[in-house]
Amino acid sequence: MPQHDHAPNRICPNCSGFAAVAIATGVRLRDGSRDTVPVTCPTCEGAGTVARPMATTAKTA
Numbered sequence: 001m002p003q004h005d006h007a008p009n010r011i012c013p014n015c016s017g018f019a020a021v022a023i024a025t026g027v028r029l030r031d032g033s034r035d036t037v038p039v040t041c042p043t044c045e046g047a048g049t050v051a052r053p054m055a056t057t058a059k060t061a
Contacts, residue, residue: 012050015041019048 011017022036029035040046 010050012041012044012048014043015048017048019044019046 012019019041020038022038024034024036027035041048044050
């Protein structure tokens with residue numbers, strides 16, 4: 001029997017696939033490194049991809 005090839009998930013239109021980032025706060029720690037805050041995309045919840053219906057109906061700015 002043939003295997004069905006399902007369509008892959010679509011890249012999130014909100015974050016363009018870069019779902020998790022670290023943003024520098026501008027504060028330096030005692031060792032000289034910068035303090036960062038991890039942030040994830042609220043649309044894809046940090047996955048970088050969304051289901052096909054969400055990708056086609058999402059609003060772009």
